[in-house]
Amino acid sequence: DTGVSQDPRHKITKRGQNVTFRCDPISEHNRLYWYRQTLGQGPEFLTYFQNEAQLEKSRLLSDRFSAERPKGSFSTLEIQRTEQGDSAMYLCASSPTVATGELFFGEGSRLTVL
Amino acid sequence: TQLLEQSPQFLSIQEGENLTVYCNSSSVFSSLQWYRQEPGEGPVLLVTVVTGGEVKKLKRLTFQFGDARKDSSLHITAAQPGDTGLYLCAGRSRGSQGNLIFGKGTKLSVKP
Numbered sequence: 001d002t003g004v005s006q007d008p009r010h011k012i013t014k015r016g017q018n019v020t021f022r023c024d025p026i027s028e029h030n031r032l033y034w035y036r037q038t039l040g041q042g043p044e045f046l047t048y049f050q051n052e053a054q055l056e057k058s059r060l061l062s063d064r065f066s067a068e069r070p071k072g073s074f075s076t077l078e079i080q081r082t083e084q085g086d087s088a089m090y091l092c093a094s095s096p097t098v099a100t101g102e103l104f105f106g107e108g109s110r111l112t113v114l
Numbered sequence: 115t116q117l118l119e120q121s122p123q124f125l126s127i128q129e130g131e132n133l134t135v136y137c138n139s140s141s142v143f144s145s146l147q148w149y150r151q152e153p154g155e156g157p158v159l160l161v162t163v164v165t166g167g168e169v170k171k172l173k174r175l176t177f178q179f180g181d182a183r184k185d186s187s188l189h190i191t192a193a194q195p196g197d198t199g200l201y202l203c204a205g206r207s208r209g210s211q212g213n214l215i216f217g218k219g220t221k222l223s224v225k226p
Contacts, residue, residue, distance in 0.1 A: 094225045102162055
């Protein structure tokens with residue numbers, strides 16, 4: 001399977017704990033995106049990488065959130081001191097560097113903060 | 115802030131009916147995409163439209179990009195239960211290579 005993979009698929013944690021999600025993009029794609037989706041809403045943009053450079057961050061990405069893509073391949077999204085409002089599906093997508101930039105999404109990591 | 119508004123928010127129809135869903139904005143987009151998402155999965159790209167007035171067909175699905183590149187529509191002919199899902203439109207403004215903005219989606223249910 002050469003699609004975008006995310007791990008873990010589900011995470012249940014207690015408020016105040018830290019969580020980390022991993023995304024492995026399609027190997028030949030140099031762009032990688034993180035989105036957050038809550039029930040009944042469309043995906044909300046969090047951040048985007050071109051290779052290892054983080055080029056854009058949403059205002060939604062508070063200081064408790066950090067994303068990295070150290071070697072321009074896989075990426076991690078860490079949430080520190082989780083809050084109940086962080087409960088959501090965290091989606092990763094990758095795309096090639098073309099003007100229309102179609103995104104190929106993974107299946108997402110669902111976070112539940114108790 | 116650029117917004118994409120989708121309507122209707124929910125749509126429940128019988129198999130065989132036709133339907134149209136809309137995606138509107140006050141902003142101009144260099145391209146617009148439609149995705150379908152099923153529960154527990156990530157969105158899957160259906161089509162990209164780039165040129166104002168462009169019409170693309172994908173089997174029973176017809177996509178149109180407005181002349182002014184501010185709106186789009188998706189028409190499904192003879193809907194089938196397999197068409198059930200969340201339909202999302204997403205746009206990228208001119209000169210932007212990053213942020214792809216999504217609408218809230220239209221949740222379609224096709225009953226047999």
